[in-house]
Amino acid sequence: MSAITTSTTSTTPTSSVRTAPARRVPVGVYAFGVAFVGAVVTGGFEAVTRAVGVPYEFAFPGAEPASMPVSGLFFAVLEFGVIGAIIAACLARWARQPRSTWRRTTVTLVVFSVVPSLVAATTTYATNVALAVSHVVAAVVIIPLVARRLSETNPRRA
Structure with missing residues (x-):
């Protein structure tokens, strides 16, 4: 005796309703949002270092901390971050390679911004280190997220 098996497949009708394409947020607005996230993370870093006992008392050389x-x-x-958002918007508009230009520019600015933190007159060296590390914390959050949003090449400048 042989058994005959049959299988049935059912199909469900698909919707033919079209959804509107997702609108992309302008680069400057996105970069400002990322700067806000970086500010929150850096504020958290500051809270942790204050809890550990780092005194945030500093001044430039020759002034009282x-x-x-x-x-x-x-x-x-x-x-x-507002300045960074403006830079990102300008690079997105006018740079030939916005992503790599953003990375080079912001990494250079971070390196230069760490120097005053290291030479500032403070009550303890821990303050100098915490200030320098805070620049790096903000940069680690902000730079890659904004770079991910920028295009590698600008079709307007190709």
Whole structure:
């Protein structure tokens, strides 16, 4: 005796409704949002270092050290993040290779921004190190995220 097996496949109708294409957020707005995230992370870093006992009292050489307000790093990163967002928007518009130009420019700016932190007059060397590391923390968050959003080549400048 032989058995006959049959299989049936059912298909479900697909929807023919079209959805609107997703609108991309402008690079400058995206970069500002990323700067806000970087500011939050850097503010968290500041909170942890303050909890460990790092005094944020510093001044430039020749001046008396003064205490930095709590969340000072958050606002500093946010302020310079606005400048970074403007740079990102300009590079997206006018640079021939926006992504690589962004990386080179921002890494150079971070290296130069660490120098004043290392030579600032502080009450302890831990403050100098914490300030320098805070620049790196902000850069590690902001630079790659904005670079990911920028195109490798600009079709307007090809």
